[in-house]
Amino acid sequence: MDRRLVIALPSKGRLMEKAQALFARAGYDISRIGHERGYRGAIDGMENAEVAFLSASEIAHHLREGKIDLGVTGEDLLRENIARLEETAQILTPLGFGHADVVVAVPESWLDCATMTDLEEISEEFHARHGRRLRVATKYLRLTRRFFARRGVTGYRTVVSLGATEGAPAAGMAELIVDITSTGSTLRANHLKVLDDGVILRSQAVLAGRTNILADPRVQDMQARLAAVLKTD
Amino acid sequence: MPASLTAAQRKALQAQNRAIMELFESRGFEHIRPRILQPADVFLEKSGEDIRSRTFLFTDPDGQQELCLRPDLTVPTCRYHLAVAEDPRREAKYCYRGPAFRFHGMNDPLHADEFEQVGLEWFGHGNAAAADAEVLALALEAVRLAGLVRPYVMTGDPGLLRALLDSIDMPQRWRRRLFMRFRRPEDFRATLHAMASPDDGGRTSASNLVDRLAEAAEAGTEEAVALVERELETRGLPLVGGRKVEDIAQRLLEKAQDRRTPPLSRETVALVEDFLAISGPMHTCAAELERIAERAGAPMERAVAAFTERLALLPEDGGMEFATGFGRSFDYYTGFVFQIEADARGRSVTVGGGGRYDDMLAGLGGPDVPACGFGLHTERLLMAAGGA
Numbered sequence: 001m002d003r004r005l006v007i008a009l010p011s012k013g014r015l016m017e018k019a020q021a022l023f024a025r026a027g028y029d030i031s032r033i034g035h036e037r038g039y040r041g042a043i044d045g046m047e048n049a050e051v052a053f054l055s056a057s058e059i060a061h062h063l064r065e066g067k068i069d070l071g072v073t074g075e076d077l078l079r080e081n082i083a084r085l086e087e088t089a090q091i092l093t094p095l096g097f098g099h100a101d102v103v104v105a106v107p108e109s110w111l112d113c114a115t116m117t118d119l120e121e122i123s124e125e126f127h128a129r130h131g132r133r134l135r136v137a138t139k140y141l142r143l144t145r146r147f148f149a150r151r152g153v154t155g156y157r158t159v160v161s162l163g164a165t166e167g168a169p170a171a172g173m174a175e176l177i178v179d180i181t182s183t184g185s186t187l188r189a190n191h192l193k194v195l196d197d198g199v200i201l202r203s204q205a206v207l208a209g210r211t212n213i214l215a216d217p218r219v220q221d222m223q224a225r226l227a228a229v230l231k232t233d
Numbered sequence: 234m235p236a237s238l239t240a241a242q243r244k245a246l247q248a249q250n251r252a253i254m255e256l257f258e259s260r261g262f263e264h265i266r267p268r269i270l271q272p273a274d275v276f277l278e279k280s281g282e283d284i285r286s287r288t289f290l291f292t293d294p295d296g297q298q299e300l301c302l303r304p305d306l307t308v309p310t311c312r313y314h315l316a317v318a319e320d321p322r323r324e325a326k327y328c329y330r331g332p333a334f335r336f337h338g339m340n341d342p343l344h345a346d347e348f349e350q351v352g353l354e355w356f357g358h359g360n361a362a363a364a365d366a367e368v369l370a371l372a373l374e375a376v377r378l379a380g381l382v383r384p385y386v387m388t389g390d391p392g393l394l395r396a397l398l399d400s401i402d403m404p405q406r407w408r409r410r411l412f413m414r415f416r417r418p419e420d421f422r423a424t425l426h427a428m429a430s431p432d433d434g435g436r437t438s439a440s441n442l443v444d445r446l447a448e449a450a451e452a453g454t455e456e457a458v459a460l461v462e463r464e465l466e467t468r469g470l471p472l473v474g475g476r477k478v479e480d481i482a483q484r485l486l487e488k489a490q491d492r493r494t495p496p497l498s499r500e501t502v503a504l505v506e507d508f509l510a511i512s513g514p515m516h517t518c519a520a521e522l523e524r525i526a527e528r529a530g531a532p533m534e535r536a537v538a539a540f541t542e543r544l545a546l547l548p549e550d551g552g553m554e555f556a557t558g559f560g561r562s563f564d565y566y567t568g569f570v571f572q573i574e575a576d577a578r579g580r581s582v583t584v585g586g587g588g589r590y591d592d593m594l595a596g597l598g599g600p601d602v603p604a605c606g607f608g609l610h611t612e613r614l615l616m617a618a619g620g621a
Contacts, residue, residue: 109473109474110476111481118439125480152414152417169474
């Protein structure tokens with residue numbers, strides 16, 4: 001008998017709707033168990049499996065901890081929350097919705113700052129002049145560190161920001177931000193601009209699975225059926 | 234292999250470290266115990282995000298102050314000195330032994346998150362070359378005392394590159410730009426070659442404004458400030474992010490000036506690249522550095538003379554290497570730096586390192602005081618010396 005698989009889907013919002021619709025088109029009918037807002041569900045079309053409805057960031061954490069086998073969540077959350085992603089889990093299928101970019105954004109008033117190279121020079125100058133580092137407000141600590149290190153920007157420090165990150169520069173909590181944006185309108189409203197080479201990740205919703213279940217025929221079947229549906233889009 | 238030591242290993246470690254401390258104290262270094270809990274700011278501002286990603290950070294229970302477990306004992310020793318010394322400019326010699334904390338997240342005794350560091354720091358000494366030499370000699374004596382037979386010593390001196398750039402005719406901002414990329418060879422080379430190339434390396438979203446400054450023949454600071462003010466006003470942009478109009482204008486102006494600055498000559502690029510290629514046994518390198526100094530001019534000649542003076546004072550040792558490109562991952566070293574490496578459990582590991590950091594005490598709010606010292610990772614030392 002196959003092991004029971006747990007697949008997690010986003011529990012609310014457009015991610016939930018789009019995920020359910022896509023799975024339905026691939027032949028997986030998903031229903032919540034108990035009342036409409038229940039957190040567990042059944043999945044028709046896959047044997048011996050159950051569904052957990054979780055928030056997108058919980059899905060990334062649960063995948064890391066091995067509490068679930070498969071999950072639909074944002075690529076940004078996977079790359080941010082799982083230290084050695086390839087060892088723990090793999091992205092099986094990009095799902096074609098939930099598009100958003102993780103970007104480096106600086107005040108629009110920094111007319112001289114267009115690239116990461118400018119930012120590197122400004123960070124050195126800022127430190128020499130003020131005796132402190134530029135602060136980057138973000139919830140993406142890992143993505144920020146990796147990207148900045150690769151671009152040679154080391155003279156900065158991160159400030160953890162869990163909400164309304166785009167307001168941090170105006171509030172004097174940070175000089176610049178790393179945040180996720182889909183249309184850029186929130187950034188513009190806060191007088192921030194994305195650096196020319198400041199896109200850290202072009203993210204979208206993905207199906208990801210723990211590495212130890214990738215060989216399971218049910219998982220491979222799911223991957224194939226989702227891919228077939230997506231191809232017709 | 235678990236990350237914690239066995240009782241026998243712990244005992245061997247204590248014996249090793251006691252012996253090293255006795256050595257330091259017998260040479261006039263006072264045994265101090267800086268705080269394990271340190272204000273986080275100091276470390277983060279000194280070291281940048283690279284160290285932050287390895288530092289254990291937390292807020293005190295009142296939610297008032299951000300604290301850290303010290304990732305290193307050099308900064309805590311500097312803070313101790315500034316707090317207790319009657320006159321921080323006067324000479325002081327300290328040694329220490331205690332835990333330091335760096336997150337590695339590996340189950341590996343060579344990369345444990347908590348390790349015991351021994352080391353010493355020497356402030357306000359007279360002759361820098363002599364102090365550098367004595368500090369390195371003491372570090373080598375300490376690792377030999379622990380039983381390390383063949384330490385491999387790598388040395389460098391970021392001050393030499395600074396002197397070389399000072400000897401070359403170029404705008405000060407170009408020197409700054411090159412020097413800050415010293416630790417990243419590819420970026421350094423790309424910057425150097427861009428400075429030698431007549432075109433300015435491509436358009437960016439800031440280029441249009443730079444064009445306007447570059448077109449005005451006599452544009453200076455005033456014109457640049459006026460341009461920035463007009464632009465902010467027209468577009469209704471608030472000035473946020475801690476930089477002044479003058480800071481922004483100055484960089485735009487520099488970009489405009491860069492377009493008019495003659496590129497570096499091929500000879501200059503060759504000089505810098507020949508310098509950066511120097512690496513090998515210290516005595517061989519000294520001869521090569523002298524030839525570079527002849528090509529470069531005065532500031533470099535003085536720096537190389539100091540290098541040679543120090544070399545004469547260093548302990549006679551067959552295994553000492555030097556490389557112009559060698560710098561340590563901590564970014565506060567200003568002069569001579571060294572790293573001691575050895576094989577432990579079939580891997581090459583860094584058992585210690587140190588050097589000169591003359592800007593540190595002033596950067597912590599103290600007076601300008603020369604400083605040098607080193608720290609040893611004692612668990613690695615024990616394993617490399619065969620004691621575990």
